Amino acid sequence: MLLEVEGLTKRYRRGATPANDAVNLNVEAGQVYGLLGHNGAGKTTLVNQIVGLIRPDSGSIRIDRHDVVADPGFARRLCSIQPQSQVPIDGLTPRQAIEALGRLRGGDRRVVASRTAALIEYLDLGEWRDADGARLSGGVKRLVSFCMAAVEPGRVVILDEPTNDVDPVRRRLLWAQVRALAAEGAAVLLVTHNVIEAERSVDRLAVLDHGRVLTEGTPAELKAGIADDLRLELVLDPEASAIETPQFAGPHTVVGNRIVATVPERMAGEAAAWARDLRRNGRIEEFSVSPATLEDAYVALVGSTTASHAAAIAINPKEDANVRAA
Amino acid sequence: MSALRSYRLLVVWQARRMRMFLPLGIVVQALFALGIVAGYPLLFPALDRTTILYLATGAPVIALITMGLVAVPQMVSAAKTEGTLSYMRSLPIPRIVYLLADMTVWLAVVIPGVVFAVVIASIRFGLDLQISPLVVPAVMLVALTATSIGYALASLVPPMVANMASQVLVVFILMFSPLNFPADRLPGWLATVHSVLPIQAMGEVMRGTLDTNSFPLTAGAFLLLGAWCAASFAATGVVLTRRA
Numbered sequence: 001m002l003l004e005v006e007g008l009t010k011r012y013r014r015g016a017t018p019a020n021d022a023v024n025l026n027v028e029a030g031q032v033y034g035l036l037g038h039n040g041a042g043k044t045t046l047v048n049q050i051v052g053l054i055r056p057d058s059g060s061i062r063i064d065r066h067d068v069v070a071d072p073g074f075a076r077r078l079c080s081i082q083p084q085s086q087v088p089i090d091g092l093t094p095r096q097a098i099e100a101l102g103r104l105r106g107g108d109r110r111v112v113a114s115r116t117a118a119l120i121e122y123l124d125l126g127e128w129r130d131a132d133g134a135r136l137s138g139g140v141k142r143l144v145s146f147c148m149a150a151v152e153p154g155r156v157v158i159l160d161e162p163t164n165d166v167d168p169v170r171r172r173l174l175w176a177q178v179r180a181l182a183a184e185g186a187a188v189l190l191v192t193h194n195v196i197e198a199e200r201s202v203d204r205l206a207v208l209d210h211g212r213v214l215t216e217g218t219p220a221e222l223k224a225g226i227a228d229d230l231r232l233e234l235v236l237d238p239e240a241s242a243i244e245t246p247q248f249a250g251p252h253t254v255v256g257n258r259i260v261a262t263v264p265e266r267m268a269g270e271a272a273a274w275a276r277d278l279r280r281n282g283r284i285e286e287f288s289v290s291p292a293t294l295e296d297a298y299v300a301l302v303g304s305t306t307a308s309h310a311a312a313i314a315i316n317p318k319e320d321a322n323v324r325a326a
Numbered sequence: 327m328s329a330l331r332s333y334r335l336l337v338v339w340q341a342r343r344m345r346m347f348l349p350l351g352i353v354v355q356a357l358f359a360l361g362i363v364a365g366y367p368l369l370f371p372a373l374d375r376t377t378i379l380y381l382a383t384g385a386p387v388i389a390l391i392t393m394g395l396v397a398v399p400q401m402v403s404a405a406k407t408e409g410t411l412s413y414m415r416s417l418p419i420p421r422i423v424y425l426l427a428d429m430t431v432w433l434a435v436v437i438p439g440v441v442f443a444v445v446i447a448s449i450r451f452g453l454d455l456q457i458s459p460l461v462v463p464a465v466m467l468v469a470l471t472a473t474s475i476g477y478a479l480a481s482l483v484p485p486m487v488a489n490m491a492s493q494v495l496v497v498f499i500l501m502f503s504p505l506n507f508p509a510d511r512l513p514g515w516l517a518t519v520h521s522v523l524p525i526q527a528m529g530e531v532m533r534g535t536l537d538t539n540s541f542p543l544t545a546g547a548f549l550l551l552g553a554w555c556a557a558s559f560a561a562t563g564v565v566l567t568r569r570a
Contacts, residue, residue: 012570051416055569072569076418083416085409091345100339104332104417 002187003027003050003156008059010045010211019045021211022059027187027204029155032178034198034205035191036298042211043191044084047158050189051079063156080105082149084160084191086141089133094125094144097133098151107152119147123173138165146174153186160191175201199294209302222297229262229292232271240283246274253299262296263289332419336427341434348435351397355439358392359385363447366506373451376508379540382447382455383533384506386440387468391499391528393436394472395479399492402480421566425559429473436469444536453537460543461535467551468528474558475524481565505529524554 005025011018019042027033035043048054052072061068068075089097102112120129123143146162163171182188192198199219206216236257245252245261252261263271275287362385405411414424480488503525520526527547534543
């Protein structure tokens with residue numbers, strides 16, 4: 001194991017709920033490891049302890065069998081990080097910023113220059129190569145800060161929400177580069193709350209909730225619990241009255257004007273017929289039935305936050321209680 | 327990677343980051359010096375030689391101190407708020423190298439103002455200053471001390487407090503510190519306070535090296551300043567290395 005985290009606990013104030021609570025984690029070289037969780041689940045706290053910005057209360061962090069809690073300088077030499085916050089590069093151009101970071105991480109001038117050019121080319125950032133960092137859009141800045149972590153990568157590469165604000169086309173390019181980092185031998189720790197993208201890109205993942213690891217495994221293992229379920233998604237008509245989900249549906253979540261629920265595979269026909277009826281009566285705009293995703297497994301694990309529209313829609317009270325309990 | 331290489335790369339990085347600010351900073355520093363030399367005399371009906379010499383030698387010190395105690399805390403607070411400081415701390419660079427690189431860029435901003443202040447005062451009042459070569463280490467020591475204190479201040483307290491404190495410091499430095507006037511004009515208690523604070527010592531080492539004919543140069547002032555410099559540099563180093 002290249003990165004080993006054991007029993008890591010951190011409280012910001014004495015007596016407060018821990019931001020990290022006995023977290024265990026192992027990432028191998030060549031692996032992309034996802035760290036999933038809601039806002040405030042303790043993901044960034046974990047990352048900051050690995051690179052030595054925060055000292056853990058207890059537990060250990062080892063990189064290549066070296067105790068980095070005792071020697072944070074070692075961690076910084078071995079880890080390259082893309083932080084969650086934007087890296088301010090005002091006054092610098094993307095090329096200057098990426099090259100500077102490569103060289104600050106000890107890279108040879110020519111190697112860094114050619115790798116910078118390759119990354120800019122691959123992520124289709126040529127248009128902004130020599131533009132002032134202050135004028136870049138959020139998504140372009142995000143990609144530049146990814147390049148700053150990837151140009152002279154450490155043996156451990158930590159990416160904290162790398163795809164935020166990035167357009168769908170460049171997201172795909174970015175994920176390919178993340179995989180490439182692992183293929184070249186880095187252990188990639190990827191922090192995200194984008195479960196759908198994580199499903200396609202990570203080898204293993206841990207779900208963090210209130211500082212604890214709820215579950216850990218491959219995406220397939222995490223989906224095993226709902227493997228026989230289908231995902232029923234309804235887009236509500238904003239004018240329509242309340243909808244009660246049928247008895248055969250599992251816990252549902254509401255985000256905006258969408259309701260997502262799992263249904264057993266054997267009830268697929270009934271579910272589709274029920275949804276078609278709703279559409280015919282103008283109560284929903286559209287629906288879909290598809291295989292359950294990692295996101296459904298994730299929601300089943302940690303529950304979900306519901307958006308404003310939920311208040312306007314009366315939800316089956318019994319089902320709602322189930323979601324909360326989950 | 328060698329510390330020297332990191333230092334060089336960081337100086338370039340910081341200079342580029344402050345590319346827009348650098349010329350502006352230099353102009354503001356020069357204006358500040360000009361304001362003291364040309365503006366202060368408006369307060370006094372008649373200027374004697376002592377007053378003139380104090381104004382001429384006080385202006386460069388004030389330029390140096392305000393840079394360190396006002397501009398630096400504000401910029402460091404901004405860096406803290408926007409996350410630059412954490413990012414820099416996550417890189418494999420010795421913290422002390424980061425601090426020195428930052429200070430080098432600050433020094434580059436403030437030096438033209440200092441030179442300009444001396445030149446403009448000499449012309450304005452027709453002075454023939456006897457400048458000692460010791461002025462170079464004196465400027466370095468004053469700049470390093472002022473920036474270290476500013477850095478320590480911004481590192482130790484929340485950004486809002488650092489900004490407020492720097493505003494209060496401006497008034498204290500301009501009006502209640504023996505830089506533009508002799509220390510014996512201060513009330514007794516304030517003179518005692520200033521005998522341990524670094525501001526008066528900064529004035530003394532600059533005056534003593536800018537005009538050796540008119541002002542004595544004491545080792546005591548250098549020592550006091552050296553102690554403040556070491557203490558604030560160490561405090562900043564500790565804060566930058568500290569893990570939350």
